[in-house]
Amino acid sequence: xxxxxxxxxxxxxxxxxxxxxxxxxxxxxxxxxxxxxxxxxxxxxxxxxxxxxxxxxxxxxxxxxxxxxxxxxxxxxxxxxxxxxxxxxxxxxxxxxxxxxxxxxxxxxxxxxxxxxxxxxxxxxxxxxxxxxxxxxxxxxxxxxxxxxxxxxxxxxxxxxxxxxxxxxxxxxxxxxxxxxxxxxxxxxxxxxxxxxxxxxxxxxxxxxxxxxxxxxxxxxxxxxxxxxxxxxxxxxxxxxxxxxxxxxxxxxxxxxxxxxxxxxxxxxxxxxxxxxxxxxxxxxx
Numbered sequence: 001x002x003x004x005x006x007x008x009x010x011x012x013x014x015x016x017x018x019x020x021x022x023x024x025x026x027x028x029x030x031x032x033x034x035x036x037x038x039x040x041x042x043x044x045x046x047x048x049x050x051x052x053x054x055x056x057x058x059x060x061x062x063x064x065x066x067x068x069x070x071x072x073x074x075x076x077x078x079x080x081x082x083x084x085x086x087x088x089x090x091x092x093x094x095x096x097x098x099x100x101x102x103x104x105x106x107x108x109x110x111x112x113x114x115x116x117x118x119x120x121x122x123x124x125x126x127x128x129x130x131x132x133x134x135x136x137x138x139x140x141x142x143x144x145x146x147x148x149x150x151x152x153x154x155x156x157x158x159x160x161x162x163x164x165x166x167x168x169x170x171x172x173x174x175x176x177x178x179x180x181x182x183x184x185x186x187x188x189x190x191x192x193x194x195x196x197x198x199x200x201x202x203x204x205x206x207x208x209x210x211x212x213x214x215x216x217x218x219x220x221x222x223x224x225x226x227x228x229x230x231x232x233x234x235x236x237x238x239x240x241x242x243x244x245x246x247x248x249x250x251x252x253x254x255x256x257x258x259x260x261x262x263x264x265x266x267x268x269x270x271x272x273x274x275x276x277x278x279x280x281x282x283x284x285x286x
Contacts, residue, residue, distance in 0.1 A: 001026045003104075004042035006058070007070065008032045008051055016046065019097045024104065034058045044104060046070060047087075049078040059085040066107045068100070128154045135162075136225040141209040145217055145224040155227055156210055160186045163208065175200050180207050193217050226281070247280050254282075 003026045007013040010030075017028040026044075031037040034053045037045065044066040049055060059067060063086025071078045072093045079090045088107050091100060131154045142159065146152050160167045165186045170179055173191045180187060180203070187209040192201070196219075204211065213220065228251055246266060250273070254262060263273040276282075 001044070002042040003028045003044045003046065004037055004040055005030045006032075006034065006037045006045065006047040006051070008048065016097070016100070020101070020104075023097075023101055037062075041065075044068070044107075046100070049082065049090075055082060056085060059087055063087075066104070066111065068103055068107070070095070124157060128157060132230045133158070134228040134230060136227045138225050140207070141205045141211055143211050143213060143220055143224040145213040145221065146215055151227075151229045152212065156186075156188055159210065165208065170204075172197075172200060172204075177203065180204070183207070186210060188212065193219075228282075246276060247282070250276060250280070250282055 001024065003020055003024075005013050005016050005028055007016070007030065013030045017030060020026045020028055029040060029042070031040070032051075034047075034051060034055055034057070037047070038058055038061055042062075042065060045058075045062050046068050047055065047058065047070065049069050049071045059082050067082075067087040069079060069082055069087050069090035070093055071090050074090070074092055083090070089103055091103065128150060131150050133151055133154055135155075135158060138159065144152055144155065156167065163186060165184055168179075168182075168185045168187050170187050170189045171191055172189050172195050175195065175197075185208070187204065187207055189204055189209055189211045192211050193214055201211075213224065229248055230251060246268075249266060250262070253265075257265070259270050259273055263270045266273070268276070
């Protein structure tokens with residue numbers, strides 16, 4: 001780990017260098033001006049905000065590194081504006097080395113978690129990239145009646161992304177009120193059909209919840225959202241029902257083939273094709 005110390009008080013700079021070298025096993029370099037520091041690279045920049053010159057170019061140039069400001073006093077120009085430009089945190093002089101080390105460790109952990117979250121987001125996007133769905137209008141609690149598959153996972157993920165909230169899976173067979181402990185989470189609830197408890201449903205409905213129901217569940221049907229799968233990759237381990245397959249093929253291919261050819265490929269009559277469109281609420285694209 002390389003730490004750049006931008007400080008013209010030599011005694012303070014050397015004290016920081018000695019402590020960080022010993023306690024964090026870091027390689028430290030000291031620079032007395034913003035211009036000098038611009039010419040080097042490091043994992044962490046510790047910058048005195050009260051030096052001669054303009055700090056803005058240095059903050060903008062090094063904002064992909066961790067930046068901690070050392071400010072003799074807290075003002076818009078010495079702290080607030082540099083943080084708006086990309087600095088991470090500040091310490092007001094005088095400060096303790098222990099406090100500086102604590103901030104460094106905290107920011108290292110923060111960025112490690114941030115990279116991990118981004119990696120997981122990218123991985124989820126990759127797993128679901130081959131599926132496109134139409135986003136339905138919804139209000140919480142959201143009821144989805146469908147065979148669990150990637151399309152449902154995609155819908156749950158898209159709702160969570162739109163609401164900018166995390167997802168927490170809840171098994172209602174093991175219902176515990178203590179599991180519902182945040183307003184910043186979307187609760188994806190499974191197995192309601194196995195308990196069918198109105199009190200549980202009333203409680204869950206107080207939160208931003210998505211309740212997954214099996215395809216053949218014949219209750220709460222009028223409250224279930226409907227969505228279309230407009231694109232999917234069938235080269236996976238999922239098996240669709242005949243009805244789901246026909247619905248998907250009509251939605252995906254009706255703009256490519258005339259009704260005579262599409263019904264022939266599906267092995268049904270044009271009248272049956274018309275009836276299935278009506279049944280599924282599919283409007284023919286023109």
